[in-house]
Amino acid sequence: MTAPHSTQIGPLTLTTWSDGALDIPAAYFPNAYIKAESVRFGANLWQATTGDRVVLIDAGSGMFLKERFAETGQVHDGLGAGGIDPQAVTDIIITHMHADHIGGLVKDGVSAYPQAGIHISADEWGFWTDPDLASKMPEDMAPMIALLQMIAGILADQVIPHDGEADLGDGLRLLPAPGHTPGHCVVEITGGDETVLILGDAVVSGDLQFPNPDVTYQLDANPAQAVATRKALLARIADEGLRFAVTHLPHPGLGRLTRDGDGFVFTPAL
Ligand SMILES: [Zn+2]
Structure with missing residues:
Protein backbone atom coordinates (compact mmCIF):
# COMPACT_ATOMS: atom_id res chain seq x y z
CA MET A 1 0.00 0.00 0.00
CA THR A 2 1.26 3.47 -0.90
CA ALA A 3 2.35 5.43 2.19
CA PRO A 4 -0.10 8.20 3.15
CA HIS A 5 0.84 11.84 2.54
CA SER A 6 0.18 14.55 5.16
CA THR A 7 0.10 18.33 4.96
CA GLN A 8 -0.98 21.12 7.33
CA ILE A 9 -3.84 23.51 6.64
CA GLY A 10 -3.47 25.82 9.63
CA PRO A 11 -4.21 23.66 12.68
CA LEU A 12 -5.77 20.90 10.58
CA THR A 13 -3.76 17.92 9.33
CA LEU A 14 -4.90 16.62 5.95
CA THR A 15 -3.75 13.07 5.23
CA THR A 16 -4.22 11.60 1.75
CA TRP A 17 -4.57 7.83 1.55
CA SER A 18 -4.31 5.87 -1.69
CA ASP A 19 -7.06 3.30 -2.12
CA GLY A 20 -5.26 1.91 -5.20
CA ALA A 21 -5.90 2.55 -8.89
CA LEU A 22 -8.41 1.85 -11.67
CA ASP A 23 -7.86 1.48 -15.44
CA ILE A 24 -10.86 3.08 -17.15
CA PRO A 25 -11.64 2.33 -20.82
CA ALA A 26 -10.74 5.26 -23.11
CA ALA A 27 -14.24 4.99 -24.61
CA TYR A 28 -15.60 6.43 -21.33
CA PHE A 29 -14.35 9.81 -22.62
CA PRO A 30 -16.55 10.12 -25.73
CA ASN A 31 -15.39 13.58 -26.84
CA ALA A 32 -11.64 13.16 -26.22
CA TYR A 33 -9.02 11.74 -28.57
CA ILE A 34 -6.99 9.18 -26.60
CA LYS A 35 -4.28 7.00 -28.16
CA ALA A 36 -4.18 4.43 -25.34
CA GLU A 37 -6.93 1.87 -24.69
CA SER A 38 -7.40 2.97 -21.11
CA VAL A 39 -6.94 5.92 -18.77
CA ARG A 40 -5.33 5.21 -15.40
CA PHE A 41 -7.12 6.68 -12.38
CA GLY A 42 -5.66 7.06 -8.92
CA ALA A 43 -8.03 6.60 -5.96
CA ASN A 44 -7.35 9.12 -3.20
CA LEU A 45 -9.33 9.60 -0.03
CA TRP A 46 -8.67 11.94 2.84
CA GLN A 47 -8.51 12.16 6.60
CA ALA A 48 -8.82 15.61 8.19
CA THR A 49 -7.70 15.64 11.81
CA THR A 50 -8.41 18.70 13.92
CA GLY A 51 -9.13 19.18 17.62
CA ASP A 52 -10.98 16.09 18.78
CA ARG A 53 -12.38 15.20 15.36
CA VAL A 54 -11.15 12.64 12.85
CA VAL A 55 -12.99 13.28 9.60
CA LEU A 56 -12.83 11.01 6.57
CA ILE A 57 -13.62 12.52 3.18
CA ASP A 58 -14.88 9.62 1.06
CA ALA A 59 -13.98 6.04 1.83
CA GLY A 60 -12.75 4.25 -1.29
CA SER A 61 -14.18 1.13 -2.93
CA GLY A 62 -13.96 -1.36 -0.11
CA MET A 63 -14.40 -4.90 -1.37
CA PHE A 64 -17.07 -4.14 -3.96
CA LEU A 65 -15.10 -3.37 -7.13
CA LYS A 66 -12.22 -5.83 -6.84
CA GLU A 67 -13.62 -8.16 -9.50
CA ARG A 68 -13.35 -5.49 -12.18
CA PHE A 69 -10.63 -3.32 -10.64
CA ALA A 70 -8.26 -5.62 -8.75
CA GLU A 71 -6.12 -2.78 -7.37
CA THR A 72 -8.96 -1.05 -5.51
CA GLY A 73 -9.93 -1.24 -1.84
CA GLN A 74 -6.45 -0.92 -0.35
CA VAL A 75 -7.47 1.39 2.53
CA HIS A 76 -10.27 -1.00 3.44
CA ASP A 77 -7.84 -3.95 3.33
CA GLY A 78 -5.50 -2.09 5.72
CA LEU A 79 -8.14 -1.01 8.25
CA GLY A 80 -6.96 -1.66 11.77
CA ALA A 81 -3.49 -2.58 10.51
CA GLY A 82 -1.67 0.63 11.37
CA GLY A 83 -3.85 2.75 9.09
CA ILE A 84 -7.05 4.52 9.98
CA ASP A 85 -8.55 3.41 13.31
CA PRO A 86 -12.21 2.80 12.35
CA GLN A 87 -13.46 3.37 15.91
CA ALA A 88 -11.71 6.77 16.10
CA VAL A 89 -13.43 8.29 13.06
CA THR A 90 -15.98 10.87 14.28
CA ASP A 91 -17.30 12.14 10.93
CA ILE A 92 -17.37 11.10 7.30
CA ILE A 93 -18.05 13.53 4.47
CA ILE A 94 -19.22 11.96 1.20
CA THR A 95 -18.70 13.82 -2.11
CA HIS A 96 -21.10 11.48 -3.92
CA GLY A 104 -15.26 1.34 1.90
CA LEU A 105 -17.92 2.41 4.42
CA VAL A 106 -19.06 -1.21 4.71
CA LYS A 107 -16.97 -4.11 5.97
CA ASP A 108 -18.26 -7.67 6.44
CA GLY A 109 -21.83 -6.50 5.88
CA VAL A 110 -21.85 -3.83 8.61
CA SER A 111 -20.73 -0.22 8.95
CA ALA A 112 -16.91 0.01 8.92
CA TYR A 113 -16.99 3.27 10.96
CA PRO A 114 -19.81 2.75 13.43
CA GLN A 115 -19.12 5.84 15.58
CA ALA A 116 -19.16 8.35 12.70
CA GLY A 117 -21.87 10.72 11.50
CA ILE A 118 -22.00 10.54 7.69
CA HIS A 119 -22.49 13.98 6.10
CA ILE A 120 -23.94 14.02 2.61
CA SER A 121 -26.02 16.19 0.30
CA ALA A 122 -29.73 15.56 0.83
CA ASP A 123 -30.13 15.65 -2.98
CA GLU A 124 -27.54 12.90 -3.41
CA TRP A 125 -28.96 10.72 -0.66
CA GLY A 126 -32.53 11.16 -1.93
CA PHE A 127 -31.59 10.40 -5.53
CA TRP A 128 -29.81 7.10 -4.87
CA THR A 129 -32.16 5.81 -2.17
CA ASP A 130 -35.33 6.36 -4.23
CA PRO A 131 -36.97 2.90 -4.26
CA ASP A 132 -38.19 3.57 -7.83
CA LEU A 133 -34.76 4.64 -9.14
CA ALA A 134 -33.96 1.42 -11.01
CA SER A 135 -37.19 1.68 -13.00
CA LYS A 136 -36.31 5.24 -14.10
CA MET A 137 -32.75 4.50 -15.25
CA PRO A 138 -31.23 2.48 -18.13
CA GLU A 139 -31.45 -1.25 -17.48
CA ASP A 140 -27.67 -1.74 -17.48
CA MET A 141 -27.44 0.46 -14.36
CA ALA A 142 -29.59 -1.92 -12.30
CA PRO A 143 -26.69 -3.88 -10.71
CA MET A 144 -24.93 -0.65 -9.69
CA ILE A 145 -28.12 0.80 -8.24
CA ALA A 146 -28.79 -2.41 -6.29
CA LEU A 147 -25.25 -2.29 -4.86
CA LEU A 148 -25.51 1.37 -3.83
CA GLN A 149 -28.92 0.84 -2.25
CA MET A 150 -27.62 -2.16 -0.30
CA ILE A 151 -24.71 -0.05 1.02
CA ALA A 152 -27.05 2.89 1.78
CA GLY A 153 -29.35 0.61 3.78
CA ILE A 154 -26.47 -0.40 6.05
CA LEU A 155 -25.46 3.24 6.62
CA ALA A 156 -28.89 4.89 6.87
CA ASP A 157 -28.89 5.28 10.68
CA GLN A 158 -25.63 7.25 10.55
CA VAL A 159 -26.51 9.60 7.68
CA ILE A 160 -26.86 13.35 8.28
CA PRO A 161 -28.32 14.91 5.10
CA HIS A 162 -27.56 18.56 4.28
CA ASP A 163 -29.45 20.96 2.00
CA GLY A 164 -27.26 23.29 -0.08
CA GLU A 165 -24.05 24.66 1.42
CA ALA A 166 -23.32 23.25 4.86
CA ASP A 167 -20.89 24.41 7.55
CA LEU A 168 -19.64 21.26 9.27
CA GLY A 169 -17.45 23.12 11.77
CA ASP A 170 -13.65 23.24 12.26
CA GLY A 171 -13.21 24.92 8.86
CA LEU A 172 -14.99 22.18 6.88
CA ARG A 173 -17.74 23.08 4.42
CA LEU A 174 -19.78 20.99 2.00
CA LEU A 175 -20.50 22.85 -1.25
CA PRO A 176 -22.89 21.62 -3.99
CA ALA A 177 -21.07 20.87 -7.26
CA PRO A 178 -23.62 18.88 -9.30
CA GLY A 179 -23.20 17.22 -12.67
CA HIS A 180 -21.12 14.10 -12.08
CA THR A 181 -24.05 13.00 -9.91
CA PRO A 182 -27.20 15.00 -9.03
CA GLY A 183 -25.97 15.86 -5.52
CA HIS A 184 -22.20 15.76 -6.01
CA CYS A 185 -20.41 18.09 -3.57
CA VAL A 186 -16.90 19.39 -3.05
CA VAL A 187 -15.34 19.99 0.35
CA GLU A 188 -13.82 23.35 1.26
CA ILE A 189 -11.25 23.21 4.07
CA THR A 190 -10.12 26.45 5.70
CA GLY A 191 -7.37 26.51 8.31
CA GLY A 192 -5.17 29.44 9.33
CA ASP A 193 -4.99 31.67 6.24
CA GLU A 194 -5.30 28.85 3.70
CA THR A 195 -8.31 27.40 1.87
CA VAL A 196 -8.04 24.02 0.11
CA LEU A 197 -10.70 22.46 -2.11
CA ILE A 198 -11.32 18.71 -2.31
CA LEU A 199 -12.94 18.24 -5.72
CA GLY A 200 -14.03 14.61 -5.54
CA ASP A 201 -15.01 13.70 -9.12
CA ALA A 202 -15.67 17.24 -10.41
CA VAL A 203 -12.51 16.35 -12.37
CA VAL A 204 -11.78 12.69 -13.07
CA SER A 205 -8.78 12.83 -15.43
CA GLY A 206 -6.32 15.66 -14.92
CA ASP A 207 -4.43 14.76 -18.11
CA LEU A 208 -7.60 15.19 -20.17
CA GLN A 209 -9.71 17.73 -18.28
CA PHE A 210 -7.21 20.34 -17.04
CA PRO A 211 -6.14 21.27 -20.58
CA ASN A 212 -9.73 20.87 -21.84
CA PRO A 213 -12.47 21.10 -19.18
CA ASP A 214 -15.07 20.37 -21.90
CA VAL A 215 -13.99 16.70 -21.95
CA THR A 216 -16.93 14.69 -20.57
CA TYR A 217 -17.06 11.32 -18.81
CA GLN A 218 -19.51 8.51 -19.44
CA LEU A 219 -20.49 8.25 -15.77
CA ASP A 220 -21.43 11.94 -15.54
CA ALA A 221 -25.17 12.05 -14.79
CA ASN A 222 -25.50 15.42 -16.54
CA PRO A 223 -22.43 16.06 -18.75
CA ALA A 224 -23.25 19.70 -19.58
CA GLN A 225 -23.78 20.52 -15.90
CA ALA A 226 -20.57 18.64 -15.02
CA VAL A 227 -18.63 20.77 -17.52
CA ALA A 228 -20.07 24.02 -16.13
CA THR A 229 -19.32 22.95 -12.55
CA ARG A 230 -15.78 21.90 -13.46
CA LYS A 231 -15.04 25.18 -15.26
CA ALA A 232 -16.31 27.26 -12.32
CA LEU A 233 -14.24 25.29 -9.79
CA LEU A 234 -11.04 25.29 -11.86
CA ALA A 235 -11.40 29.03 -12.50
CA ARG A 236 -11.82 29.69 -8.77
CA ILE A 237 -8.77 27.57 -7.94
CA ALA A 238 -6.60 29.34 -10.51
CA ASP A 239 -7.82 32.85 -9.75
CA GLU A 240 -7.58 32.50 -5.95
CA GLY A 241 -4.30 30.53 -6.09
CA LEU A 242 -5.79 27.71 -4.00
CA ARG A 243 -4.35 24.28 -3.35
CA PHE A 244 -6.78 21.55 -4.28
CA ALA A 245 -7.05 17.77 -4.50
CA VAL A 246 -8.86 15.32 -6.79
CA THR A 247 -9.89 11.73 -6.10
CA HIS A 248 -8.62 10.19 -9.30
CA LEU A 249 -5.31 12.02 -9.83
CA PRO A 250 -2.17 10.00 -9.05
CA HIS A 251 -1.55 9.98 -5.27
CA PRO A 252 -1.52 12.34 -3.49
CA GLY A 253 -3.20 14.51 -6.16
CA LEU A 254 -2.60 17.88 -4.46
CA GLY A 255 -1.67 20.91 -6.54
CA ARG A 256 -2.40 24.34 -7.91
CA LEU A 257 -3.56 25.58 -11.31
CA THR A 258 -2.58 28.34 -13.68
CA ARG A 259 -4.66 29.40 -16.65
CA ASP A 260 -3.51 28.47 -20.16
CA GLY A 261 -5.92 29.65 -22.86
CA ASP A 262 -9.28 28.00 -22.18
CA GLY A 263 -7.60 25.33 -20.05
CA PHE A 264 -5.38 25.00 -17.01
CA VAL A 265 -1.91 23.71 -16.13
CA PHE A 266 -1.49 21.62 -12.97
CA THR A 267 1.53 21.96 -10.69
CA PRO A 268 1.90 19.60 -7.71
CA ALA A 269 1.81 21.45 -4.36
CA LEU A 270 2.30 19.05 -1.49
ZN1 LIG B 1 -14.89 8.26 -8.51
Missing part, protein backbone atom coordinates in the same frame (compact mmCIF):
# COMPACT_ATOMS: atom_id res chain seq x y z
CA MET A 97 -22.46 7.97 -3.73
CA HIS A 98 -20.61 6.08 -6.47
CA ALA A 99 -19.25 2.77 -5.23
CA ASP A 100 -15.59 3.83 -5.51
CA HIS A 101 -16.34 6.52 -2.88
CA ILE A 102 -18.71 4.76 -0.46
CA GLY A 103 -17.90 1.05 -0.81
Whole structure:
Protein backbone atom coordinates (compact mmCIF):
# COMPACT_ATOMS: atom_id res chain seq x y z
CA MET A 1 0.00 0.00 0.00
CA THR A 2 1.26 3.47 -0.90
CA ALA A 3 2.35 5.43 2.19
CA PRO A 4 -0.10 8.20 3.15
CA HIS A 5 0.84 11.84 2.54
CA SER A 6 0.18 14.55 5.16
CA THR A 7 0.10 18.33 4.96
CA GLN A 8 -0.98 21.12 7.33
CA ILE A 9 -3.84 23.51 6.64
CA GLY A 10 -3.47 25.82 9.63
CA PRO A 11 -4.21 23.66 12.68
CA LEU A 12 -5.77 20.90 10.58
CA THR A 13 -3.76 17.92 9.33
CA LEU A 14 -4.90 16.62 5.95
CA THR A 15 -3.75 13.07 5.23
CA THR A 16 -4.22 11.60 1.75
CA TRP A 17 -4.57 7.83 1.55
CA SER A 18 -4.31 5.87 -1.69
CA ASP A 19 -7.06 3.30 -2.12
CA GLY A 20 -5.26 1.91 -5.20
CA ALA A 21 -5.90 2.55 -8.89
CA LEU A 22 -8.41 1.85 -11.67
CA ASP A 23 -7.86 1.48 -15.44
CA ILE A 24 -10.86 3.08 -17.15
CA PRO A 25 -11.64 2.33 -20.82
CA ALA A 26 -10.74 5.26 -23.11
CA ALA A 27 -14.24 4.99 -24.61
CA TYR A 28 -15.60 6.43 -21.33
CA PHE A 29 -14.35 9.81 -22.62
CA PRO A 30 -16.55 10.12 -25.73
CA ASN A 31 -15.39 13.58 -26.84
CA ALA A 32 -11.64 13.16 -26.22
CA TYR A 33 -9.02 11.74 -28.57
CA ILE A 34 -6.99 9.18 -26.60
CA LYS A 35 -4.28 7.00 -28.16
CA ALA A 36 -4.18 4.43 -25.34
CA GLU A 37 -6.93 1.87 -24.69
CA SER A 38 -7.40 2.97 -21.11
CA VAL A 39 -6.94 5.92 -18.77
CA ARG A 40 -5.33 5.21 -15.40
CA PHE A 41 -7.12 6.68 -12.38
CA GLY A 42 -5.66 7.06 -8.92
CA ALA A 43 -8.03 6.60 -5.96
CA ASN A 44 -7.35 9.12 -3.20
CA LEU A 45 -9.33 9.60 -0.03
CA TRP A 46 -8.67 11.94 2.84
CA GLN A 47 -8.51 12.16 6.60
CA ALA A 48 -8.82 15.61 8.19
CA THR A 49 -7.70 15.64 11.81
CA THR A 50 -8.41 18.70 13.92
CA GLY A 51 -9.13 19.18 17.62
CA ASP A 52 -10.98 16.09 18.78
CA ARG A 53 -12.38 15.20 15.36
CA VAL A 54 -11.15 12.64 12.85
CA VAL A 55 -12.99 13.28 9.60
CA LEU A 56 -12.83 11.01 6.57
CA ILE A 57 -13.62 12.52 3.18
CA ASP A 58 -14.88 9.62 1.06
CA ALA A 59 -13.98 6.04 1.83
CA GLY A 60 -12.75 4.25 -1.29
CA SER A 61 -14.18 1.13 -2.93
CA GLY A 62 -13.96 -1.36 -0.11
CA MET A 63 -14.40 -4.90 -1.37
CA PHE A 64 -17.07 -4.14 -3.96
CA LEU A 65 -15.10 -3.37 -7.13
CA LYS A 66 -12.22 -5.83 -6.84
CA GLU A 67 -13.62 -8.16 -9.50
CA ARG A 68 -13.35 -5.49 -12.18
CA PHE A 69 -10.63 -3.32 -10.64
CA ALA A 70 -8.26 -5.62 -8.75
CA GLU A 71 -6.12 -2.78 -7.37
CA THR A 72 -8.96 -1.05 -5.51
CA GLY A 73 -9.93 -1.24 -1.84
CA GLN A 74 -6.45 -0.92 -0.35
CA VAL A 75 -7.47 1.39 2.53
CA HIS A 76 -10.27 -1.00 3.44
CA ASP A 77 -7.84 -3.95 3.33
CA GLY A 78 -5.50 -2.09 5.72
CA LEU A 79 -8.14 -1.01 8.25
CA GLY A 80 -6.96 -1.66 11.77
CA ALA A 81 -3.49 -2.58 10.51
CA GLY A 82 -1.67 0.63 11.37
CA GLY A 83 -3.85 2.75 9.09
CA ILE A 84 -7.05 4.52 9.98
CA ASP A 85 -8.55 3.41 13.31
CA PRO A 86 -12.21 2.80 12.35
CA GLN A 87 -13.46 3.37 15.91
CA ALA A 88 -11.71 6.77 16.10
CA VAL A 89 -13.43 8.29 13.06
CA THR A 90 -15.98 10.87 14.28
CA ASP A 91 -17.30 12.14 10.93
CA ILE A 92 -17.37 11.10 7.30
CA ILE A 93 -18.05 13.53 4.47
CA ILE A 94 -19.22 11.96 1.20
CA THR A 95 -18.70 13.82 -2.11
CA HIS A 96 -21.10 11.48 -3.92
CA MET A 97 -22.46 7.97 -3.73
CA HIS A 98 -20.61 6.08 -6.47
CA ALA A 99 -19.25 2.77 -5.23
CA ASP A 100 -15.59 3.83 -5.51
CA HIS A 101 -16.34 6.52 -2.88
CA ILE A 102 -18.71 4.76 -0.46
CA GLY A 103 -17.90 1.05 -0.81
CA GLY A 104 -15.26 1.34 1.90
CA LEU A 105 -17.92 2.41 4.42
CA VAL A 106 -19.06 -1.21 4.71
CA LYS A 107 -16.97 -4.11 5.97
CA ASP A 108 -18.26 -7.67 6.44
CA GLY A 109 -21.83 -6.50 5.88
CA VAL A 110 -21.85 -3.83 8.61
CA SER A 111 -20.73 -0.22 8.95
CA ALA A 112 -16.91 0.01 8.92
CA TYR A 113 -16.99 3.27 10.96
CA PRO A 114 -19.81 2.75 13.43
CA GLN A 115 -19.12 5.84 15.58
CA ALA A 116 -19.16 8.35 12.70
CA GLY A 117 -21.87 10.72 11.50
CA ILE A 118 -22.00 10.54 7.69
CA HIS A 119 -22.49 13.98 6.10
CA ILE A 120 -23.94 14.02 2.61
CA SER A 121 -26.02 16.19 0.30
CA ALA A 122 -29.73 15.56 0.83
CA ASP A 123 -30.13 15.65 -2.98
CA GLU A 124 -27.54 12.90 -3.41
CA TRP A 125 -28.96 10.72 -0.66
CA GLY A 126 -32.53 11.16 -1.93
CA PHE A 127 -31.59 10.40 -5.53
CA TRP A 128 -29.81 7.10 -4.87
CA THR A 129 -32.16 5.81 -2.17
CA ASP A 130 -35.33 6.36 -4.23
CA PRO A 131 -36.97 2.90 -4.26
CA ASP A 132 -38.19 3.57 -7.83
CA LEU A 133 -34.76 4.64 -9.14
CA ALA A 134 -33.96 1.42 -11.01
CA SER A 135 -37.19 1.68 -13.00
CA LYS A 136 -36.31 5.24 -14.10
CA MET A 137 -32.75 4.50 -15.25
CA PRO A 138 -31.23 2.48 -18.13
CA GLU A 139 -31.45 -1.25 -17.48
CA ASP A 140 -27.67 -1.74 -17.48
CA MET A 141 -27.44 0.46 -14.36
CA ALA A 142 -29.59 -1.92 -12.30
CA PRO A 143 -26.69 -3.88 -10.71
CA MET A 144 -24.93 -0.65 -9.69
CA ILE A 145 -28.12 0.80 -8.24
CA ALA A 146 -28.79 -2.41 -6.29
CA LEU A 147 -25.25 -2.29 -4.86
CA LEU A 148 -25.51 1.37 -3.83
CA GLN A 149 -28.92 0.84 -2.25
CA MET A 150 -27.62 -2.16 -0.30
CA ILE A 151 -24.71 -0.05 1.02
CA ALA A 152 -27.05 2.89 1.78
CA GLY A 153 -29.35 0.61 3.78
CA ILE A 154 -26.47 -0.40 6.05
CA LEU A 155 -25.46 3.24 6.62
CA ALA A 156 -28.89 4.89 6.87
CA ASP A 157 -28.89 5.28 10.68
CA GLN A 158 -25.63 7.25 10.55
CA VAL A 159 -26.51 9.60 7.68
CA ILE A 160 -26.86 13.35 8.28
CA PRO A 161 -28.32 14.91 5.10
CA HIS A 162 -27.56 18.56 4.28
CA ASP A 163 -29.45 20.96 2.00
CA GLY A 164 -27.26 23.29 -0.08
CA GLU A 165 -24.05 24.66 1.42
CA ALA A 166 -23.32 23.25 4.86
CA ASP A 167 -20.89 24.41 7.55
CA LEU A 168 -19.64 21.26 9.27
CA GLY A 169 -17.45 23.12 11.77
CA ASP A 170 -13.65 23.24 12.26
CA GLY A 171 -13.21 24.92 8.86
CA LEU A 172 -14.99 22.18 6.88
CA ARG A 173 -17.74 23.08 4.42
CA LEU A 174 -19.78 20.99 2.00
CA LEU A 175 -20.50 22.85 -1.25
CA PRO A 176 -22.89 21.62 -3.99
CA ALA A 177 -21.07 20.87 -7.26
CA PRO A 178 -23.62 18.88 -9.30
CA GLY A 179 -23.20 17.22 -12.67
CA HIS A 180 -21.12 14.10 -12.08
CA THR A 181 -24.05 13.00 -9.91
CA PRO A 182 -27.20 15.00 -9.03
CA GLY A 183 -25.97 15.86 -5.52
CA HIS A 184 -22.20 15.76 -6.01
CA CYS A 185 -20.41 18.09 -3.57
CA VAL A 186 -16.90 19.39 -3.05
CA VAL A 187 -15.34 19.99 0.35
CA GLU A 188 -13.82 23.35 1.26
CA ILE A 189 -11.25 23.21 4.07
CA THR A 190 -10.12 26.45 5.70
CA GLY A 191 -7.37 26.51 8.31
CA GLY A 192 -5.17 29.44 9.33
CA ASP A 193 -4.99 31.67 6.24
CA GLU A 194 -5.30 28.85 3.70
CA THR A 195 -8.31 27.40 1.87
CA VAL A 196 -8.04 24.02 0.11
CA LEU A 197 -10.70 22.46 -2.11
CA ILE A 198 -11.32 18.71 -2.31
CA LEU A 199 -12.94 18.24 -5.72
CA GLY A 200 -14.03 14.61 -5.54
CA ASP A 201 -15.01 13.70 -9.12
CA ALA A 202 -15.67 17.24 -10.41
CA VAL A 203 -12.51 16.35 -12.37
CA VAL A 204 -11.78 12.69 -13.07
CA SER A 205 -8.78 12.83 -15.43
CA GLY A 206 -6.32 15.66 -14.92
CA ASP A 207 -4.43 14.76 -18.11
CA LEU A 208 -7.60 15.19 -20.17
CA GLN A 209 -9.71 17.73 -18.28
CA PHE A 210 -7.21 20.34 -17.04
CA PRO A 211 -6.14 21.27 -20.58
CA ASN A 212 -9.73 20.87 -21.84
CA PRO A 213 -12.47 21.10 -19.18
CA ASP A 214 -15.07 20.37 -21.90
CA VAL A 215 -13.99 16.70 -21.95
CA THR A 216 -16.93 14.69 -20.57
CA TYR A 217 -17.06 11.32 -18.81
CA GLN A 218 -19.51 8.51 -19.44
CA LEU A 219 -20.49 8.25 -15.77
CA ASP A 220 -21.43 11.94 -15.54
CA ALA A 221 -25.17 12.05 -14.79
CA ASN A 222 -25.50 15.42 -16.54
CA PRO A 223 -22.43 16.06 -18.75
CA ALA A 224 -23.25 19.70 -19.58
CA GLN A 225 -23.78 20.52 -15.90
CA ALA A 226 -20.57 18.64 -15.02
CA VAL A 227 -18.63 20.77 -17.52
CA ALA A 228 -20.07 24.02 -16.13
CA THR A 229 -19.32 22.95 -12.55
CA ARG A 230 -15.78 21.90 -13.46
CA LYS A 231 -15.04 25.18 -15.26
CA ALA A 232 -16.31 27.26 -12.32
CA LEU A 233 -14.24 25.29 -9.79
CA LEU A 234 -11.04 25.29 -11.86
CA ALA A 235 -11.40 29.03 -12.50
CA ARG A 236 -11.82 29.69 -8.77
CA ILE A 237 -8.77 27.57 -7.94
CA ALA A 238 -6.60 29.34 -10.51
CA ASP A 239 -7.82 32.85 -9.75
CA GLU A 240 -7.58 32.50 -5.95
CA GLY A 241 -4.30 30.53 -6.09
CA LEU A 242 -5.79 27.71 -4.00
CA ARG A 243 -4.35 24.28 -3.35
CA PHE A 244 -6.78 21.55 -4.28
CA ALA A 245 -7.05 17.77 -4.50
CA VAL A 246 -8.86 15.32 -6.79
CA THR A 247 -9.89 11.73 -6.10
CA HIS A 248 -8.62 10.19 -9.30
CA LEU A 249 -5.31 12.02 -9.83
CA PRO A 250 -2.17 10.00 -9.05
CA HIS A 251 -1.55 9.98 -5.27
CA PRO A 252 -1.52 12.34 -3.49
CA GLY A 253 -3.20 14.51 -6.16
CA LEU A 254 -2.60 17.88 -4.46
CA GLY A 255 -1.67 20.91 -6.54
CA ARG A 256 -2.40 24.34 -7.91
CA LEU A 257 -3.56 25.58 -11.31
CA THR A 258 -2.58 28.34 -13.68
CA ARG A 259 -4.66 29.40 -16.65
CA ASP A 260 -3.51 28.47 -20.16
CA GLY A 261 -5.92 29.65 -22.86
CA ASP A 262 -9.28 28.00 -22.18
CA GLY A 263 -7.60 25.33 -20.05
CA PHE A 264 -5.38 25.00 -17.01
CA VAL A 265 -1.91 23.71 -16.13
CA PHE A 266 -1.49 21.62 -12.97
CA THR A 267 1.53 21.96 -10.69
CA PRO A 268 1.90 19.60 -7.71
CA ALA A 269 1.81 21.45 -4.36
CA LEU A 270 2.30 19.05 -1.49
ZN1 LIG B 1 -14.89 8.26 -8.51
